[in-house]
Structures are given as C-alpha cells and as structure tokens.
Amino acid sequence: MSTPIDTDVTPWWRLPILAIATSLVVGTVLLAFSWPAVTADAQHLPIGIVGAPEQIDQISDAIDEQSEGAIALTEYDDRDAAVEAIEQREVYGAIVLPVAQGEAPEVLTASAASAAVAQMLQGIATAQQQQIDAQIHATIEENLAATQERVATQIQAVIQAVIAGQTPQIPEGAAEPISIPTVTVEVTDIVPLADSDPRGTGLAAAMFPMVLGGMIGGIAVTLLVKPGGVRRVVALAIYAPVVGIVLAGILQGLYGALQGSYWLNASAIALAIAAISSTITGLAALIGPAGAGLGAAFILLVANPLSAATTPVEFIVAPWGAFGQFLPPGAAATLLRNLSYFPDADSSFSWLVLATWAAAGVALTFLDLPGKRLAAGETAAQRPLTV
Structure with a gap:
C-alpha cells in the first residue's frame, strides 16, 4: 500500500524566497512611513513680514542667512493684512517690525496650522530679543562711559582750581540718570489650538x-x-x-x-x-x-x-x-x-x-x-x- 503524497507541503526552495520577499515588504512599509519624517526639512515656508522697506531688506538678509532657504517672506502692508493672511492659511505666521524707534517688534504665530512652525517663529522672536538686548546694553555702556568721562573732567577741574588757590566751580545740578529702555518682543498666537487638544x-x-x-x-x-x-x-x-x-x-x-x-x-x-x-x-x-x-x-x-x-x-x-x-x-x-x-x-x-x-x-x-x-x-x- 503506497503512502499518499501531501501536495500541500511547501518545497524547501521556496522558504528563502518567502523570507526575502516578506522582509522586502516589511522594509517597504518602514520606508513608506519613516521617509517623510526622517527627510523632513523645511523649504520655502511662507511667512509674512510687515515693516519699512529698509527694515525688511535688513531682516530678510539675516533670515535667509540663518534659515538657509527654509523661510520665504511675503510682504504685507500692515498687521491686519498679515493676520488675515494667517487666518486664510496663506502664511504660517508673520513678523511685524516696529514703526518707530524704541517700539517692540511682534511675531505672529498660528499653532493650529503647525506647532513646529510656531516653535520656529518663537525662535526668531528669541533671536530678535537677544539682538535688541545687545543693542540696549551697548547703548548703556556708551552712555555710561561718556558720563564717567564728563565727571572725571569736572573733578580734575575742581582739583586744579584748589591747587591754584582759586575757588572751585562746583557743577550745578546732579548728573542726569541713565535711562534703561524696556523693549520686549511680543509673540501672539493668532490661531491657537483648542484647550481640548493643546498639542494638536x-x-x-x-x-x-x-x-x-x-x-x-x-x-x-x-x-x-x-x-x-x-x-x-x-x-x-x-x-x-x-x-x-x-x-x-x-x-x-x-x-x-x-x-x-x-x-x-x-x-x-x-x-x-x-x-x-x-x-x-x-x-x-x-x-x-x-x-x-x-x-x-x-x-x-x-x-x-x-x-x-x-x-x-x-x-x-x-x-x-x-x-x-x-x-x-x-x-x-x-x-x-x-x-x-x-x-x-x-x-x-x-x-x-x-x-x-x-x-x-x-x-x-x-x-x-x-x-x-x-x-x-x-x-x-x-x-x-x-x-
């Protein structure tokens, strides 16, 4: 009596082929899901900007140098126009430069559009704040040096008058105090995420x-x-x-x-x-x-x-x-x-x-x-x- 042949038995030669084919499928799935995240690199993100032409030229050069093409600036006439563009998803945010000297710039974000871009704009606001603080610090040091030089000159004049037996001329009034301006870059989230989904x-x-x-x-x-x-x-x-x-x-x-x-x-x-x-x-x-x-x-x-x-x-x-x-x-x-x-x-x-x-x-x-x-x-x- 002959033993029946099981036709459902998988031939040995198919096993490595199945293993290789399955591994290729798994690799394809991994590539499909990981590739967009691994290769994510912002290019030409539309960001609005409001300000005088010379201000825009100055900050555009700085942003182009720092972002390496990640940001594409679009000019708007005023803050309201930039806000409208954000709400219509024409741009992810905007930089509003001050009209008068001493006023603070403002950075507009939309975390509901992209938390990553909002964080990037927050970084721009931080860089602007550091630049402003450095300028204020330099101005204070310059004013302080000038004040110290003026006081030293006055003291030297008094000493020379005393040595010469003359009545020294005492400067009238106290020295003017050095004012320290406060300029803070404001960040405004125009379209925030809902409280029920704060991270999106x-x-x-x-x-x-x-x-x-x-x-x-x-x-x-x-x-x-x-x-x-x-x-x-x-x-x-x-x-x-x-x-x-x-x-x-x-x-x-x-x-x-x-x-x-x-x-x-x-x-x-x-x-x-x-x-x-x-x-x-x-x-x-x-x-x-x-x-x-x-x-x-x-x-x-x-x-x-x-x-x-x-x-x-x-x-x-x-x-x-x-x-x-x-x-x-x-x-x-x-x-x-x-x-x-x-x-x-x-x-x-x-x-x-x-x-x-x-x-x-x-x-x-x-x-x-x-x-x-x-x-x-x-x-x-x-x-x-x-x-």
Whole structure:
C-alpha cells in the first residue's frame, strides 16, 4: 500500500524566497512611513513680514542667512493684512517690525496650522530679543562711559582750581540718570489650538482611523458584496456617511480633536471615506480582486505618508508634499484642519479632490469589468487575477 503524497507541503526552495520577499515588504512599509519624517526639512515656508522697506531688506538678509532657504517672506502692508493672511492659511505666521524707534517688534504665530512652525517663529522672536538686548546694553555702556568721562573732567577741574588757590566751580545740578529702555518682543498666537487638544495630537491622530476605515470599507465591500456594480455602490453610499457620523462623534464629541460644525466635519470624513473606499472597489472592479490589494497598498504606503497630516507640506521633499495634497488622505487632512481652525481659508480644492476620487471610484465600481467577463463566459482559470 503506497503512502499518499501531501501536495500541500511547501518545497524547501521556496522558504528563502518567502523570507526575502516578506522582509522586502516589511522594509517597504518602514520606508513608506519613516521617509517623510526622517527627510523632513523645511523649504520655502511662507511667512509674512510687515515693516519699512529698509527694515525688511535688513531682516530678510539675516533670515535667509540663518534659515538657509527654509523661510520665504511675503510682504504685507500692515498687521491686519498679515493676520488675515494667517487666518486664510496663506502664511504660517508673520513678523511685524516696529514703526518707530524704541517700539517692540511682534511675531505672529498660528499653532493650529503647525506647532513646529510656531516653535520656529518663537525662535526668531528669541533671536530678535537677544539682538535688541545687545543693542540696549551697548547703548548703556556708551552712555555710561561718556558720563564717567564728563565727571572725571569736572573733578580734575575742581582739583586744579584748589591747587591754584582759586575757588572751585562746583557743577550745578546732579548728573542726569541713565535711562534703561524696556523693549520686549511680543509673540501672539493668532490661531491657537483648542484647550481640548493643546498639542494638536488628536487632530494628527484622526487621520489614521479615517484612512483605515476607508481601507476596511473598500476591502469588505469588495469581498462580501456579490455581485459587483450597483450593489457595491449602494453599500458604499450607506457605509461612508455612517462612518463619518461615528468618527466625527468620537473625534469631536469625545476627544475634542475636531472643532467647528459637527455635521460639516462628519460630511468631510464621510467624503474622505468614500474617496478611499471607492478607490479600492473601483480598482477591484477594473482588474479584479488584485485591484483591492493594489488600492489598499497605494493608500497605505503612498497616499498616507504624503498626507502632511503631522507636518507641513513644505517639510516633505518637493514635489511629493504638493503631490500628496492631490490624494485622498492629504486632502482630508487639510480639509479637517481648515474646518476646525481656519474657517476663512479656501477649502474648495480639498473638497474637489475628495469628490473627484469618490466619483472616479464609483464610476469604476459601476463598470464592474470582472462581472462582465464572467457574464461573457470567461472563467477564473482564463483570467485568474481579474475574474
């Protein structure tokens, strides 16, 4: 009696191949998530500046030398114009130079836009304060030296008069006291983070469950809803709003990570979920089950790391930071931050990006090419990855 051969046994030669392939996948995941953070280096951060032309020229040269291209200054006529630009997210902050001598400069920040940039501007304010203090100290030393020289001259004149037997002339009045001016650089946070999320960690952390929710929805609908086409679109139409309401309730109602209108935030999350989920179902409807894996990998390994949810777009190596804003996670991160803290900012681009991805994904899901191939008589054996 012959012993049956176990056809499920993995050949020995496949083991090193599986180990190498798996390690490459792990390395790719690590690179995808760590690369934006490790290579983060600010370039051309838009910062406003207000002041006289000669003042701006002087401080621009100093900032260019110190920042090495990290800051790009934009001139504004007055403080109000700079504040408006910050509230509309045209700049991350501004430097307001004094109009008259002896007045203090002011540094405007927006910690809700980026805590890292706000800290950088705080460093500029500290450097300005040190420069002002040094100038005041130098002026005091100069005045003190002049006073000491004048007093010494007067004392010498008195001594010479006494030696000559003359009546010395006593200087009338006391010496004028040396005034020490007080000039303090003021730092004003124009758009601060909410007390419920003082470090902005909740807003940044909101991105991962939203991306994960979109991926789970897209994969689940692809695997569980049969056949494709209209049924999957209806499933997405139900899933996205429900997830938007739930996530907004947790992030805003429970954690206080989101601000502003609850229903507007829920709508933004729902549209982001729809954009991510429909991308996955759309690719599955285009090339079959392999499309779901391809879509999930694209969202997780490409779109999510480039979303600029935790760092400003300008911190990601160009042109990838700007490219990330054309992808669902990047558009969603910008939109939620604007809705929470920058209602005056123009968010139409982010809404348009999410709507475009959602519409394209829904259109492909309706197309359902694998279903049409099955209806035409093609089998999985003929098209193993697409049917």
